[in-house]
Amino acid sequence: MSSRNGPAPAERRDKDTAGARAPEGGARPPAKAARSQPSASRRQGPIVPASSVSGSTLVIVIAIMTYLAALTVGAVDLVRTAANDWSQDVVRETTIQIRPAEGRDLDAAAARASELARAAAGVAEVRTYSRQETARLLEPWLGSGLSFDDLPIPRLVVLRLSPDARFDAVGLKAALDREVPGASLDDHRRFLDRLVSMAHTIVWLGVGVLVLMLTATVLSVVFATRGAMAGNRDIVQVLHFVGARDGYIAGQFQRRFLRLGLKGGVAGGLAATATFLIAELMVEQGVGSATVDQMDALFGRFQVGASAYAGVAAIVLLIAALTAITSRATVYRTLRAMR
Structure with missing residues (x-):
């Protein structure tokens, strides 16, 4: 039963409760869904920052x-x-050096050394350098345009060794000592x-x-x-x-x-x-x-x-x-x- 002063207390409590459940502006989403929103957007980042x-x-x-x-x-x-x-290159090549001396014919000594080298085992090619060719070998160090007539330039005989046969260095050295005075065999071993x-x-x-x-x-x-x-x-x-x-x-x-x-x-x-x-x-x-x-x-x-x-x-x-x-x-x- 209602009175002129308004609804009964029980009716007012029901209206207040309904108003709390339905605020102005529409219905409020459930509390459980609201709590799940932040966790869904949370991302796990790396421990060490990607850039620093x-x-x-x-x-x-x-x-x-x-x-x-x-x-x-x-x-x-x-x-x-x-x-x-x-x-x-060093292993494939060796050199005969004939030092100049008073009364020594370098051309004849170089020719004889070439003959002995061609007869030695393991030699594929022999080339005798002339005085002019030997002098040109010194131009990178001494320069060009110099006169080498008064210099004791040795004569060189270059031997190209065969890769298929063993070179008899001992035998050739002994033959040079006997027949070509002042000649020495350099196998470049020290170098x-x-x-x-x-x-x-x-x-x-x-x-x-x-x-x-x-x-x-x-x-x-x-x-x-x-x-x-x-x-x-x-x-x-x-x-x-x-x-x-x-x-x-x-x-x-x-x-x-x-x-x-x-x-x-x-x-x-x-x-x-x-x-x-x-x-x-x-x-x-x-x-x-x-x-x-x-x-x-x-x-x-x-x-x-x-x-x-x-x-x-x-x-x-x-x-x-x-x-x-x-x-x-x-x-x-x-x-x-x-x-």
């Missing part, structure tokens, strides 16, 4: 180290190839030994430079990993609190730094490859110049072989692997220190 100043700096450092290491590999391969070519020693020294120096560069790369990765862990210390602690294992955290850092190592390594390797190709192109365009001729005389044809390019690819993969392994080991060591 330290990450970009590490990529640049790795690229520079890879570039220098690849250049070292190319230089070592060039010297090794040149040394092999030198040694093969070859020095050449091999120099090549080995350069190779070991290159290996030492590579070790230093890889060490510097490892140290850079260690500092970058520690900086990344210090910047994400709160996240790492929360993960530990919720039960994440060290292997999971280390794997997150390892994947991140592996990508950084590959990015920097590929950039440095491509830069080194471009440098090799540009250098070969410049040498080909400068053929005939004095500088290129001297380089050809020293190293042969300037060409980086396939082994050098394979070495560059190996350096890129090695640096990427070292980056990943170093970061993982650093994370484990840092996590143990945080406990």
Whole structure:
């Protein structure tokens, strides 16, 4: 029953409740659906930021180290190839030198030495240099236009050795001592030994430079990993609190730094490859110049072989692997220190 003063108290409570359930502007979505909205739009981000100043700096450092290491590999391969070519040329050739002396007929002595050389076993070709040809061999050091009449220039007989027969150096040397006074047989063994020693020294120096560069790369990765862990210390602690294992955290850092190592390594390797190709192109365009001729005389044809390019690819993969392994080991060591 209602009165003139308004509805009964029970009726007012029903209206108030209905008003709370249906506010102005339409019906309100269920509370359960409203709570599920934020969780559906939440995205799980990586532990290590995808881009940071330290990450970009590490990529640049790795690229520079890879570039220098690849250049070292190319230089070592060039010297090794040149040394092999030198040694093969030296092994295939030997020289008879006839020193001038008072009363000695160099032309007759050279002719007799040539006859003995042709009769020796293992000799494929014999060439006797005239006085003028011998003098031209000295022009790169003494210059042209000089008179060599008063100089004691020896006479040379060059022997080209056969690859199919063994050269009898002992027998030929004994025959020269008997029949051609002042003649000596030079098999270039001393020069070859020095050449091999120099090549080995350069190779070991290159290996030492590579070790230093890889060490510097490892140290850079260690500092970058520690900086990344210090910047994400709160996240790492929360993960530990919720039960994440060290292997999971280390794997997150390892994947991140592996990508950084590959990015920097590929950039440095491509830069080194471009440098090799540009250098070969410049040498080909400068053929005939004095500088290129001297380089050809020293190293042969300037060409980086396939082994050098394979070495560059190996350096890129090695640096990427070292980056990943170093970061993982650093994370484990840092996590143990945080406990």
